[in-house]
Amino acid sequence: MAKFRVRVSTGEAFGAGTWDKVSVSIVGTQGESPLVPLDRLGKEFTAGAEEDFEVTLPQDVGPVLMLRVHKAPPELPLPLGSRPPDAWFCRWFQLEWGPGATLHFPCYQWLEGAGDLVLQEGAAKVSSEDHHPKLQLQRHEELKARKEMYSWKTYIEGWPHCLDQVTVKDLDLNIKYSEVKNARFYLKVYSAFTELKIKGFLNRTGLWRSLREMRRMFHFHKTPAAEYVFAHWQEDAFFASQFLNGLNPVLIRRCHSLPKNFPVTDEMVAPVLGPGTSLQAELEKGSLFLVDHGILSGVQTNVINGKPQFSAAPMTLLYQSSEAGPLLPLAIQLKQTPGPDNPIFLPSDDKWDWLLAKTWVRNAEFSVHEALTHLLHAHLLPEVFALATLRQLPRCHPLFKSTGLGTGGFSELIKRNMEQLNYSALCLPDDIRARDVGDIPGYYYRDDGMQIWGVPSLLDTREALVQYVTMVIFTCSAKHTAVSAGQFDSCVWMPNLPPTMQLPPPTSKGQARPEGFIATLPPVNATCDVIIALWMLSKEPGDRRPLGHYPDEHFTEDAPRRSIAGFQRRLVQISREIGERNRSLALPYIYMDPPLIENSVSI
Numbered sequence: 001m002a003k004f005r006v007r008v009s010t011g012e013a014f015g016a017g018t019w020d021k022v023s024v025s026i027v028g029t030q031g032e033s034p035l036v037p038l039d040r041l042g043k044e045f046t047a048g049a050e051e052d053f054e055v056t057l058p059q060d061v062g063p064v065l066m067l068r069v070h071k072a073p074p075e076l077p078l079p080l081g082s083r084p085p086d087a088w089f090c091r092w093f094q095l096e097w098g099p100g101a102t103l104h105f106p107c108y109q110w111l112e113g114a115g116d117l118v119l120q121e122g123a124a125k126v127s128s129e130d131h132h133p134k135l136q137l138q139r140h141e142e143l144k145a146r147k148e149m150y151s152w153k154t155y156i157e158g159w160p161h162c163l164d165q166v167t168v169k170d171l172d173l174n175i176k177y178s179e180v181k182n183a184r185f186y187l188k189v190y191s192a193f194t195e196l197k198i199k200g201f202l203n204r205t206g207l208w209r210s211l212r213e214m215r216r217m218f219h220f221h222k223t224p225a226a227e228y229v230f231a232h233w234q235e236d237a238f239f240a241s242q243f244l245n246g247l248n249p250v251l252i253r254r255c256h257s258l259p260k261n262f263p264v265t266d267e268m269v270a271p272v273l274g275p276g277t278s279l280q281a282e283l284e285k286g287s288l289f290l291v292d293h294g295i296l297s298g299v300q301t302n303v304i305n306g307k308p309q310f311s312a313a314p315m316t317l318l319y320q321s322s323e324a325g326p327l328l329p330l331a332i333q334l335k336q337t338p339g340p341d342n343p344i345f346l347p348s349d350d351k352w353d354w355l356l357a358k359t360w361v362r363n364a365e366f367s368v369h370e371a372l373t374h375l376l377h378a379h380l381l382p383e384v385f386a387l388a389t390l391r392q393l394p395r396c397h398p399l400f401k402s403t404g405l406g407t408g409g410f411s412e413l414i415k416r417n418m419e420q421l422n423y424s425a426l427c428l429p430d431d432i433r434a435r436d437v438g439d440i441p442g443y444y445y446r447d448d449g450m451q452i453w454g455v456p457s458l459l460d461t462r463e464a465l466v467q468y469v470t471m472v473i474f475t476c477s478a479k480h481t482a483v484s485a486g487q488f489d490s491c492v493w494m495p496n497l498p499p500t501m502q503l504p505p506p507t508s509k510g511q512a513r514p515e516g517f518i519a520t521l522p523p524v525n526a527t528c529d530v531i532i533a534l535w536m537l538s539k540e541p542g543d544r545r546p547l548g549h550y551p552d553e554h555f556t557e558d559a560p561r562r563s564i565a566g567f568q569r570r571l572v573q574i575s576r577e578i579g580e581r582n583r584s585l586a587l588p589y590i591y592m593d594p595p596l597i598e599n600s601v602s603i
Contacts, residue, residue: 002057005096006038009050011089011108014179016047018088020114023070026095027118028061035070045088064121067093067105072114087112087173092553093119108552110173185536192532204524205305207502211518214494217527221535225489228587233496236347237326239358240318241442243291244327245589247483247490247497248369249445253435255290255317256283262315263338264331271348272319272330282319289318289327289440293364295372295416297336302406304500304526309404311367312360312505320440327440332357334505341507352512356520360505363498366491367405369483370499371413377426378480380414382472382601402522402529404500427471428453428479444581445482448592451574452478452547477547481597488538492531498522499530537603547571547597 006024010016022045023035038044038053045051071088093105105119177185196202199216208214215230232238243252258264258279266278273282282288297313317330332345334357345357405413424430428449432438437446453474491497503520506512522530545551548568555561571594582588590596 002033002060003097004055004057006053006055007050007094007096008038008045008053009091009093010045010047011091012048013089014047015087016089017043017049018045018071018086019043019074020045020071020086020088021074022088023072024055024093025068025070026057026061026064027066027068028064030060030062032068033057033059033061035068045090064095064103066121067095067119069093069107069111069117069119070115071111071117104556106552106554106556108554112173189532189536192535196528196532201524201528206523208518208521208524208527211495211514217492217494217531221488222492223489225486225587225590226492229490229496230493233493234355236328236358239362240327240329241587242362242365242490243289243316243318244440244443245445245587246365247486248365248373249443249482250373250431251291251293251368252289252318252437252440253291254286254437254440255288256286256436258283258317259290259292259315261336261338262317262331262333262344264317264344268344268346269317269319269330271346272328286436287320288330289320289437291316291318291361293361293368294336295413296364296367299367299405299412300408302404302409302500304402304404304502305523307502309406309500309502310504311404311409311501312364314357314361314364316361324441327442329358332361334360343507343509345509349509350512352514352517353506353509356506356512356517359495359498359517359520360501362496363404363501366497366499367409367413371405371410372417373483374487375410376414376417376421378475378483379601381426382476382480402499402526402533404522423471426475427467428474444589445592448574448578448589449474449478449482451577452571452592452594452597454570476600478592478597480601482591484603485538485591485596487534488531491534494527494531495521500526545599545602546595547599548594549599 004026008022021037021039023037025035026033034057036055036057038051038055040051040053069090073086088111090107090109090111092107095103095105103121105121107117107119111117176182193202196217201217229238243249264279266273269279270277273279279288292315294313294315296311299311299313301309301311303309312334313336314332314334315336316332319328319330321328329347333342334345335342338344345354347354349357424434428446432446432450437443440446453470491499498521500522501520502522503516521527548564548571550564555564575594578590578593582590
């Protein structure tokens with residue numbers, strides 16, 4: 001005979017409780033006990049409850065290795081008027097068999113329908129004799145053998161499993177939004193559509209009448225950052241700063257020699273560099289930077305409201321005058337092949353020519369950011385990391401409908417980028433070195449990201465494994481937040497980040513006028529669609545879990561608890577330093593402030 005106390009915790013989420021009957025058996029080094037029901041009169045497992053059950057086993061099973069949980073529908077009819085929920089969110093089980101002898105079995109998942117689940121112990125507390133090295137080794141070998149025995153007939157927590165579902169509705173509850181989060185998300189969508197419909201924008205397929213009319217759209221949920229964008233979007237310094245701290249801070253690289261297909265001359269840039277200054281001298285000083293959107297060259301474009309859309313593949317040359325001076329644009333070429341129909345636009349050109357050229361660059365930024373930096377690097381790749389054994393992945397974003405490239409263009413871009421993507425590009429320190437931007441001032445994406453990263457650098461050593469895991473965590477948390485959270489701020493004033501362009505890139509100078517500039521921008525309905533989508537995808541609809549906060553206590557041992565506490569203290573310090581820096585900035589960079597970073601890609 002062996003007696004145990006079993007303590008069970010049910011989650012607090014809506015619908016977490018169940019009327020189903022739960023039984024447990026204990027797997028030890030000397031065998032497995034029969035299933036023992038955890039049963040009382042009435043409903044045992046209500047939302048938020050922690051309950052104790054006395055369990056008596058017919059024989060001792062030896063040191064405990066695992067806990068089998070069995071869930072099945074009740075045999076008797078339920079009380080009148082009750083609906084039989086078939087899911088239960090179990091937080092954890094604890095086994096107690098004496099003072100100081102407690103084993104913890106983390107679960108933290110929904111259990112749907114009838115079936116078995118085998119949980120491994122989290123070793124919250126164990127009796128002192130269990131710490132003996134020989135016994136620990138023995139238990140390790142026995143646990144390994146037991147896993148092999150059970151793996152063919154029951155799912156063990158942490159073992160790979162497959163996903164083969166057609167729609168989101170069919171997904172397991174553990175990988176879907178909670179009902180509360182889902183409701184908030186759709187309520188948010190409904191309120192956005194309603195507001196823009198009342199304003200008369202939602203279904204208007206024509207052009208904007210003026211920039212003044214666009215300001216009415218801008219009042220749609222303004223933020224301090226969005227107001228700053230509206231006030232400064234035409235300024236060269238702000239245009240350049242967005243390559244450092246905007247939505248797509250991963251393309252800018254130091255220019256050591258001008259590309260042959262970008263024939264900028266000293267005469268062209270003299271108004272900015274000053275008389276007697278040469279491009280070669282600036283290249284040697286390391287003060288020139290390049291942003292090349294060449295991956296967009298010849299990409300398939302979309303059709304919106306029956307009209308074909310257009311894309312450019314610009315090259316932008318930037319100049320850093322001194323450590324204290326702002327980064328400034330020097331020259332823009334909108335296509336990759338130089339020629340008389342592909343002029344190089346300059347800050348000294350007519351105001352509207354230069355503004356239109358910069359706006360084409362911003363449109364290229366939108367396309368590369370949404371298709372590659374955001375969708376591919378911060379969603380599809382993390383899905384591979386998180387669901388490496390799952391076979392079919394759902395689509396991530398509702399952004400295909402109203403963008404200049406559409407589904408076909410996005411798919412083509414992703415294919416092109418995958419052919420050149422490598423591991424080092426995903427590791428922030430390696431990426432910073434490859435682009436040679438380690439010393440460019442005011443690059444807060446780099447500065448904050450490097451603080452949050454903080455790891456050494458081949459997967460054949462412990463250090464290599466640490467780097468790889470850090471890359472996964474960083475990509476799924478900090479990097480995703482950096483390229484996602486500011487989407488609405490950057491795009492609500494649409495001319496700053498147009499999702500599509502309705503006229504082709506200019507082939508000469510002196511033709512741009514206010515009317516032509518507006519005619520090139522997206523139509524009203526496409527603007528609404530994208531702004532609503534980016535508003536939804538920028539803001540977490542509740543149920544936030546900031547980086548370093550783990551409400552699901554999977555790690556209960558002392559060593560990981562100490563590591564988590566140390567990590568949390570470091571994040572607090574990083575946040576304090578970011579806050580102090582931001583107080584002196586006209587436009588604070590908040591997208592890598594730890595309290596605002598989600599633990600994972602959650603939207």
